[in-house]
Amino acid sequence: MTAVSKHVVVIGGGVTGAATAYDLSLRGFRVTLLERGSIGAGTSGRTHGLLHSGCRYVADTEVARECYLENQTLRRIAPFLFEKNGGLFVAITEDDLAYKDFFLKKCGEAGIPVEEVEPAAALKMEPNLNPKLKAAVLVPDGTFDPLKVILSFLASAKRCGAVVKPYNEVVGFRVEGGEVRAVRVLDKVSLREYELEADFFVNATGAWANKVASLAGLHVPVKPSPGVMVALDGRIGNRVFNRLNKPGDGDIIIHQRGTSVIGTTSWIVEDPDGVSIPKEHVELMIKRGSEIAPVVSRMRVKAVYVSSRPLVGQAAQTGREVSRSFAIIDHSREGVGNMLSIIGGKFVTARLMAEKMGDAVCERLGVSVPSRTAELPLAPYWLYFS
Numbered sequence: 001m002t003a004v005s006k007h008v009v010v011i012g013g014g015v016t017g018a019a020t021a022y023d024l025s026l027r028g029f030r031v032t033l034l035e036r037g038s039i040g041a042g043t044s045g046r047t048h049g050l051l052h053s054g055c056r057y058v059a060d061t062e063v064a065r066e067c068y069l070e071n072q073t074l075r076r077i078a079p080f081l082f083e084k085n086g087g088l089f090v091a092i093t094e095d096d097l098a099y100k101d102f103f104l105k106k107c108g109e110a111g112i113p114v115e116e117v118e119p120a121a122a123l124k125m126e127p128n129l130n131p132k133l134k135a136a137v138l139v140p141d142g143t144f145d146p147l148k149v150i151l152s153f154l155a156s157a158k159r160c161g162a163v164v165k166p167y168n169e170v171v172g173f174r175v176e177g178g179e180v181r182a183v184r185v186l187d188k189v190s191l192r193e194y195e196l197e198a199d200f201f202v203n204a205t206g207a208w209a210n211k212v213a214s215l216a217g218l219h220v221p222v223k224p225s226p227g228v229m230v231a232l233d234g235r236i237g238n239r240v241f242n243r244l245n246k247p248g249d250g251d252i253i254i255h256q257r258g259t260s261v262i263g264t265t266s267w268i269v270e271d272p273d274g275v276s277i278p279k280e281h282v283e284l285m286i287k288r289g290s291e292i293a294p295v296v297s298r299m300r301v302k303a304v305y306v307s308s309r310p311l312v313g314q315a316a317q318t319g320r321e322v323s324r325s326f327a328i329i330d331h332s333r334e335g336v337g338n339m340l341s342i343i344g345g346k347f348v349t350a351r352l353m354a355e356k357m358g359d360a361v362c363e364r365l366g367v368s369v370p371s372r373t374a375e376l377p378l379a380p381y382w383l384y385f386s
């Protein structure tokens with residue numbers, strides 16, 4: 001069976017859908033991507049923009065290693081997309097310091113190269129850090145502009161023949177004989193509805209994955225987990241500032257472009273649409289951010305925003321306990337054989353998620369073409385518009 005005879009519809013124009021459209025079109029499938037809003041309108045357009053080194057997730061060695069390896073792959077295939085500014089994990093209190101040995105041991109287990117530096121050396125590198133800092137570890141973090149990364153995946157997909165349709169919302173499914181035959185789509189520009197038939201359907205709608213799947217009578221165990229971010233008017237450093245502790249609220253400051261972004265909080269909602277920003281979360285970000293870099297309390301806040309992680313999980317309480325890894329949901333168990341959903345992961349692992357999704361689609365459609373997205377350079381983002 002050749003891929004070229006098969007049409008796959010990818011639903012969702014975030015980084016997961018974009019990377020999946022690229023993976024599948026590079027393997028030779030005919031691909032159409034549908035996005036209800038603008039490209040990156042969901043969670044992907046509203047992240048910190050941190051190219052994780054994996055160090056934030058060292059408690060889970062596999063997740064940490066996965067992050068680090070993808071960090072390296074993305075730098076290789078698209079060096080023009082990332083600021084290779086590195087990161088520092090800093091201990092401000094005795095409690096932070098107590099976490100250091102565990103942190104260094106776990107980084108070693110995950111194969112992440114890190115280097116402890118003297119507090120005085122860290123302060124010389126980043127003068128806005130808290131002068132009381134007790135320990136500092138250099139890590140291979142980086143930063144990026146999320147939209148440019150998504151557009152690069154889509155430009156690469158379009159180069160392989162994919163059709164990308166923003167402002168085209170999936171509003172229904174035609175399911176017959178145990179298969180999805182077509183999606184019903186609302187074109188939000190012409191305000192007309194149409195049907196799009198395909199051989200296979202990929203639901204990459206992140207925090208909305210269950211809402212979309214339910215239109216076909218299916219279920220996706222996604223836990224939308226919002227987080228608030230506070231962007232300061234100005235850049236207070238270069239290396240990413242991470243608090244040397246178990247991931248928590250307000251323990252990270254990412255400098256990218258002309259701003260520094262403090263993140264984040266984490267809770268669980270039923271519906272990712274219309275999440276409002278609790279005032280106390282903003283206050284907490286500024287308070288905790290000031291502990292890392294006292295200058296934060298004197299900075300003007302430029303913007304405050306929120307988006308929802310598409311976490312995988314059933315019984316989460318706050319979102320911090322839910323796995324940061326990803327899952328492909330097989331809907332054949334519910335009687336629909338030609339649709340898969342993908343949830344979880346992180347922006348930095350989207351290429352890997354897409355590769356696994358590509359493998360799963362190939363298996364279902366009896367096609368044998370390997371993924372090549374880890375080897376080939378990504379197209380520049382500006383080619384999306386050509």
Ligand SMILES: Cc1cc2nc3c(=O)[nH]c(=O)nc-3n(C[C@H](O)[C@H](O)[C@H](O)COP(=O)(O)OP(=O)(O)OC[C@H]3O[C@@H](n4cnc5c(N)ncnc54)[C@H](O)[C@@H]3O)c2cc1C
Nearest residue numbers: 012014015016036042043044048049050170206227347348
């Ligand atoms: C506060 C916060 C900070 C984060 N920071 C980082 C970070 O710094 N680094 C990192 O690696 N990860 C980060 N993450 C995680 C990362 O952002 C997400 O895991 C990732 O962006 C999810 O991408 P996605 O494509 O799966 O979902 P989304 O980007 O949400 O894409 C899903 C898309 O589906 C669309 N859609 C929904 N319904 C329909 C429909 N009916 N029809 C058509 N389209 C539809 C939506 O509009 C949306 O664009 C962060 C997450 C949060 C919440």
